[in-house]
Amino acid sequence: MGDTITAAAAIAPSAALPVTSPYFLHSSDQPNASLVTPPLDGNNFLTWHRAMTMALEAKNKISFIDGSLLRLAATSPDLPHWIRCNSMVRSWIVHSTIPTIAHNILWFDSARDAWLDLHTRFSQKNAPRIFEICRAISTLSQGMDSISAYYTTLKGHRDELSSYRSLPACTCGSVTELLAISEMDYLMDFLQGLNDSYAAVRSQILLMDPLPSVPKVYSLLL
Structure with missing residues (x-):
């Protein structure tokens, strides 16, 4: 010493x-x-x-x-x-x-x-937190919040959830497909929680091919 x-x-x-x-x-x-x-x-x-x-x-x-x-x-x-x-x-x-x-x-x-x-x-206490995040996402709605506040809340939940679910390294192209599926789920979560006043524009977005990203949809709604 x-x-x-x-x-x-x-x-x-x-x-x-x-x-x-x-x-x-x-x-x-x-x-x-x-x-x-x-x-x-x-x-x-x-x-x-x-x-x-x-x-x-x-x-x-x-x-x-x-x-x-x-x-x-x-x-x-x-x-x-x-x-x-x-x-x-x-x-x-x-x-x-x-x-x-x-x-x-x-x-x-x-x-x-x-x-x-x-x-x-x-670091092992992941399952309870993942459950809480998934439940928060499934019940999240815009309500009285602005589009900006609603988007920020949802994005925070999604970013935290992604940090618990790192994708494995892959050279076969499957990761790209998984990311596309995850992005679609993200878009559906975002559109689902919007107020009914956005029903018309939501229908138009769902008819787009390919579907736009959530940040793109957010900017369109703004």
């Missing part, structure tokens, strides 16, 4: 590092900062995971959690830099979770281990 502290203290200032280096820390980077809101509470893992990934990519620190920059050898001159940045990322993760979760990951030595632990514990 003493050796680690001594090594970290001897690290050269981040200003001496190029900004493209994963070891570069800006003066605004603080260990007690929460990178995303709301914090991880156990029920919002997917959105939290995506937001944290974006934040860490923006700070050029994603390599500390994706396995591409593991702990360096004791003889490496960059080890002090790694220790410092690893501790910074660990602290960001801790401060981006609620206290009960933060306490459980506080004792991990590497940011990647803390990240993988959170993924193992919370």
